[in-house]
Amino acid sequence: MDYLENIWVRIITFLRETGELAEFSGRFFREAFRPPFEFREFLRQCYQMGNRSLMLVLITGFIIGLVLTLQSRPTLIEFGAESWMPNMVGISIVREIGPVITALICAGRIASGIGAELGSMRVTEQIDAMEVSGTNPFNYLVVTRVMATTLMLPLLVIFGDLIALYGSALVEYFKGAMSFRLYFNSVFDALSFGDFIPATVKSFFFGFVIGLVGCYKGYYCKKGTAGVGKAANSAVVMASLLVFFVDFMAVFISDIFYEL
C-alpha cells in the first residue's frame, strides 16, 4: 500500500516537473524576445561557461580520443582493417561521442553551477531584490544563461571533437606509423555533412537543455541550504537524462531525414 502510494507520488512528481519545465521553457521564449536584452551579463555568462569549461572539455576529449583508438586497435588489426581507424574514430566522435561527452561534462559543471548559483540567490532573496530594483530577474538571470549555454556548447563540442581526433591521430602516429596528414585526410574523407550538421544542431539543443534545467532547478529552489544542494544535484541528474533523451530524439529524427 505504502509502496504503491510511493510510486504514485513519483509519477505525479515526474509529470509535474515535466509540466513545470515546459512552462519554464515557454516563459524563456516569451522573455527572450522582450527587451531589454542584458548583453553584458550574457557576455559574462559566455565567458563563465565557454572559457571556463574549455580546459575540462579539452582534457576529457583528448583522453577519449586516445582511449577509443587504443581500445579498438586490436580488433581492427585482427580484421586487417587498421587503415579504417580514422574513419571509424572520426565518425563516432563527430556524430556521437564528441557532442554527448561534452554535453555530459557541461551538465556536470554548468548545470550544477547554475543550479547552485540561482538556488542560493533565490534562498538569500537576491532574486527578489532584483525584481524590486526594477530588473526582471528572469531576463537578467535565466535568459542570459540559457542563451550562453546554447551558443557556447556547440563551440565546446568542436574543440572537444578536434582534440579527440588529435588524441586518436597521436596513437596512430606512434603505434601505427600513420602520418597526421593521412589520418586527417581519411577522417574528412569519411565524414559527410550528414554526420556533421545533425551533430552540430544537436549540440545547440544540448546546450539549451543544460542551461534550461540548471536555471529551472535554481529558480524554483526550495528555501534553506539543503534546497541549494538539492537544486544543484537534481540539475545535474535531470540535465544528463535530458541530454540522452535529446540525443535519442536527434538520432531518431536525423535518421528519418536520412531515409528521405
Added chain:
Amino acid sequence: METGRPHSQAPQRETPPKAVIRIRDLHKRFGENHVLRGFDLTLYEKENLVVMGKSGSGKSVMIKCLVGLMEPDEGMVEVLGQDLATLDRQELDRLRSDIGFLFQGSALYDSMTVRENLEFPLRRHREKLGHFTDTLPLVTEALESVGLAHAIDLMPEELSGGMKRRVALARALILKPKLILYDEPTSGLDPITSKEIIGLMRSIQGKYGTASLIITHDVDCARVIAERILLLVDGINYAEGSYGELSQSTDPKVEAFFKK
C-alpha cells in the same frame, strides 16, 4: 507620486495626513495554511511603524505583497496612492523605484562588487540620476550616508554581517525612495551592531524624511525606533499603540511579546 485621487475612506482626523500605505482585509493562504486572515494597516507620511509578530505569522508575506513580490488572495493593497492590483509591469517597476527594500539577509549580489550592487537599481531607473551623468556620485553619497565609502570596491564576501546590512541599506537608499520597507533589519546581528543599524535607520529618516515600515520580532529594536507598533497575531492586526501602551497591556497574547 500622489495621484490626488479622492480618498473615500480618508482617516477621520482633523488634519488627515496622507497615507503612504493602506492595506485592507488582506488574505493569503499557502495550501491549508491560512496565514493572513483580513489584515489591515495604514502608514502615514514620515511616520515609522513597527509590525511585530512571531516567526511564521505572515509578516514577511505581508511586506512582500506591498512590492508585488507576492499577490494577495484577497484584499486591497495601496502603496503611494496606487492600487497594486491595477498596475501593469512597467507601472509597478516605476512604483518600486520609490520604495526602498531592505531584505532580511541583506541580499547583496555575491558576484558583484559593492559599487555594482549599488549601481544595480540605477540600471533601469536612469531618471533617478538627476543631473549626474555617472553613477559614482550617487553611489558615493549613499555609501557615505551609511559610513562605508571605503568599501566601494570590495566583494560582499569580504564584508562582515553588519557591513553587509549597511551596504544593503545604502542600496535601498540609492533611488531616494519615499518609503523604506525593512524586513527584520537586525536579524542575525549582535546587539551592538543592531544598535548601529537602528541608529542609521533613524538618521536616514531624519535626513530624507521617508516613511518606514519595519518588520521585526526584536523588542529592543521596536522600543528604540517605533512611533507606533502593530502586533500581528493569528493573521490579523491584533493590537496597536505606542511601545509604552502595549508594554502595559494585560492581554496575554500581547504580554507574551514584552515579557522578558
Added chain:
Amino acid sequence: MATTTSQYVRLGFFVIAGSLLLLAMAYLIGNDQNIFRPTFRITSVFKNVNGLQEGNNVRYSGINVGTVEAIVMENDTSIRVTMAIGEDMLRHIKGNAIAMVGSDGLVGSMLINILPGEGPGQPIRDGDEISSFSRITTQDMLTTLNVTNENAALLTEDLLEVTRALRKGSGVLGKLLNDSLLAGDLKESFHNLKISTDQSRQAVTRLNHMIGQWRLEESALTLLMDDPAFADQLRGVAARLDSSGREINDLTQRLNGLVGGLQDGEGTLGLLLRDTAMAAEIRHGLKHLDSGLVKFDQNMEALQHNFLTRGYFRKLERERERERRAEEKNR
C-alpha cells in the same frame, strides 16, 4: 566579479577560434563532397549498381574527381546514375569513356570508376551520357584467375617437394603414417586440394563458356573481345589453369594411393626405434619433410604441429635407456 577587459578578450578569442574551427571543419568535409567546387553532371546507365549509394566517390583513372549525385531506376533493368564531377576534369574526360562500378578495396565502399575509352573521342559536355560496363568484368575475372593460377602453380611445386621427400624417407614415413591422426590430416589436405582444383576447373569452364557467349553476343563487351590479343590472353590463362589443375588432381590421386599403401604396411614404431641410428634417420627425414611442407598452407599446419611428436620419440628413447641400465644392473 566584474567582467574585465581581459575576460572579454579571452571570450572573443574563444568564440572566434571556435567559429573558425567550425567553418574549417565544414569546409574540409564539404570540399570532399565537391560542394564548394563548380561541377558538371554526366550520367550513365547500369544494369546493376552493386549497392552503390548517393555520395559515393567517382574516380577517373584512379583519381577522385566527384561524387554520385543520384541513382534512379529507369525501368526494370536499367538504372541511371548521375555523377557530379569537378569542372576542372571537363577537358580530360572524353565522350567515349566507360563508367563501371567497383569497390574501394576488399571491404571498402562502392565507387564508380571512369576509364578513358580507346582512341580519340569528343570532349564531354555537361549532361552527357557515357557508356557503362557491368560489374562482372573480364578484367576482374582475369585478375582472379591469374591469382588462382599462381596459387595452383605454387601448390603443385609444394606437392612435388612433399612427394620427393616422401619417396626419399619412405621406409621411415611408412611407419610414421601408421599414426592415423597424421594420416587423416594429410588425407584431409589432399581432399581440400582436390576441391580447390575442381573449383578452379569449374571456373575455367565457366570462363570458356562466357568467352563463347561473348563471341556470339553483340554486346558492349564485344568491344573488348574484338581485341584479338586480349582474347588470346584470356584463353591462354584459362588453358594454363586447366593444365595445372589437372596436374594437381593427378598428384593428389597418387599421394592418396601412397598413403593408403603405407597405412596397410606392417611393423611398429617401437620396433623401428630400438635402433638409435634409425631414430636419427627419422629425425633427419622429418626435418626434410618439414622444410618441404612449410609453404603448404593452413591445412598442413596440423601436420607441422604433429612433428612435435619428436618429443615423444625422445621420451621413448629415454625409457629405453632406463630399461637398458636396469638390465645392466640386474646383470
